[in-house]
Amino acid sequence: MRLRPLRRAAVADDPDGTISGPARVDPRTKALTKRLKAGDVAVIDHLDMDRVSAEALVACAPAAVLNAARSTSGRYPNVGPQILLDAGIPLVDGLGQDVMALKEGARLTVHDGEVRSGTTVVATGVLQDAATIEADQAKAREGLSDQLEAFAQNTMDYMLKERDLLLDGIGVPRVETKIEGRAVLIVVRGYHYKEDLAMLRSFIRESRPVLIGVDGGADAIIEAGWKPDLIVGDMDSVSDSALTSGAEVVVHAYRDGRAPGAARVAELGATHVVFPATGTSEDVAMLLADDMGAKLIVAVGTHATLVEFLDKGRSGMASTFLTRLRVGSKLVDAKGVSRLYRSTISTWQLVVLILAGLAALAVALAVTPAGQAALELLLARWDDISTTIRRFFGG
Numbered sequence: 001m002r003l004r005p006l007r008r009a010a011v012a013d014d015p016d017g018t019i020s021g022p023a024r025v026d027p028r029t030k031a032l033t034k035r036l037k038a039g040d041v042a043v044i045d046h047l048d049m050d051r052v053s054a055e056a057l058v059a060c061a062p063a064a065v066l067n068a069a070r071s072t073s074g075r076y077p078n079v080g081p082q083i084l085l086d087a088g089i090p091l092v093d094g095l096g097q098d099v100m101a102l103k104e105g106a107r108l109t110v111h112d113g114e115v116r117s118g119t120t121v122v123a124t125g126v127l128q129d130a131a132t133i134e135a136d137q138a139k140a141r142e143g144l145s146d147q148l149e150a151f152a153q154n155t156m157d158y159m160l161k162e163r164d165l166l167l168d169g170i171g172v173p174r175v176e177t178k179i180e181g182r183a184v185l186i187v188v189r190g191y192h193y194k195e196d197l198a199m200l201r202s203f204i205r206e207s208r209p210v211l212i213g214v215d216g217g218a219d220a221i222i223e224a225g226w227k228p229d230l231i232v233g234d235m236d237s238v239s240d241s242a243l244t245s246g247a248e249v250v251v252h253a254y255r256d257g258r259a260p261g262a263a264r265v266a267e268l269g270a271t272h273v274v275f276p277a278t279g280t281s282e283d284v285a286m287l288l289a290d291d292m293g294a295k296l297i298v299a300v301g302t303h304a305t306l307v308e309f310l311d312k313g314r315s316g317m318a319s320t321f322l323t324r325l326r327v328g329s330k331l332v333d334a335k336g337v338s339r340l341y342r343s344t345i346s347t348w349q350l351v352v353l354i355l356a357g358l359a360a361l362a363v364a365l366a367v368t369p370a371g372q373a374a375l376e377l378l379l380a381r382w383d384d385i386s387t388t389i390r391r392f393f394g395g
Contacts, residue, residue: 018109018110018111019041019063019090019109019111020109020110021039021040021062021063021108022039022041022108023104023106023108023117025043025100027045029044029049030053030056030216033056033060038061038062040060040063041062041065041066041108041110043100044065044068045067045068045069046067046071047071047073048070048072048075048076049078049084050080051078051079051083052190054080054083054084055083058084058087062089063089064089064090064091064092065092066108066123066125067094067095068094068095068097068099071093072136072137072140074139074140075143076143076144076147077144081136082133085128085129085130085133090127090128092126092127093126093127093132094125095123095124098122099115099122102117108122112127113125158319161255161278162277165277165287172291173250174273177210179289180292181293181295182208182210183207183294183296183297183298184210184212184296184298185200185204185211186286186298186300187217187221187300188214188215188217188282188300188302189219189220190300193300194220194224196300197300198224200298203298209298210230210294211227211228211230212230212231212232212285212288213230213233214281214282215237215238216239217233218231218238218242218243218247219238227245228242228245228247230247230248231243231248231249232249232250232252232275232284233250233251233261233284234253234260234261234281235260235265236261243265244268248271249270249271249272250275250284251273251274252275253277255276259276279320279323280303280319282303283323286326287326289327295330296332297330297331299332299334302320362375
């Protein structure tokens, strides 16, 4: 994985690189970004920062990101730290758990790797730069073979535990939403999901697929202007408004039947069923759609590569590999479609094209009697308007 050139951070308050701002503290990056604002100092506890989390932080434009954990542990070459540095957001790593005890809103001062609250030094870590990131990535690439072995072992374990579910669909709950014979669009709030959803507007308008949001993917569907038919997940990142939008809810539970998200759904009065399974919520959505007779499954924002599986940070991501094999004949991965079809026509080219069209139209009008009469009428009208304007300002 080749690292892009690093841009210098442009958010320092002082010429010597000192940064200050109010602390926003949360061990879960996904939860923190919901309230993080420009100029805040994000305090997180995120081992191996993934692409989605880093991009969510960049969108909030914090003054700095302070990580109690190591943003790259060496397990695999994750790209989160580089994304922050490329965006000019300072990242201080390995600050330890003391930094998580900071009070929400406390005024912090960050200089190099030192974090102060008032005059007290709270913690000291490593200020990431191009050299430290490259060193971490080099170690991570060396450890990738171990992750491959672990991934293969997890895949075998999952296949043994869930073979009845994978092969025969045993355990898949019944839902009221009609899926048989229809196309299904599964939305996960993953890489480039917004752009890909925008590119699929014509498909959604013409095919009218069943819209399934995986946790926060339900909010992504609503933000794009549609209404989800089904919401699948453990309910840790979907909003209350999405859960009460009228969509049918499938709560992903642990294999032993424990479903922490079910209590929240019940409190909101949303109709729901429980689906115990070992894998991830996106696996559950795919298996449900396949078992209920979907003729086509289109996936947006889902995980498809080894690094993406490792980015997810769960050993259970091996289940996604097998799930994709299970529904492979129906599955179309729409991730990246926006980059495939992105327009390369620049603004000035469009302006030149419009001007050329207008010139061609003027020439066509000038060589016909009807066109000449129309042009004379337009010129006379323009002369009247310009005379009126001159009289108005002259008077």
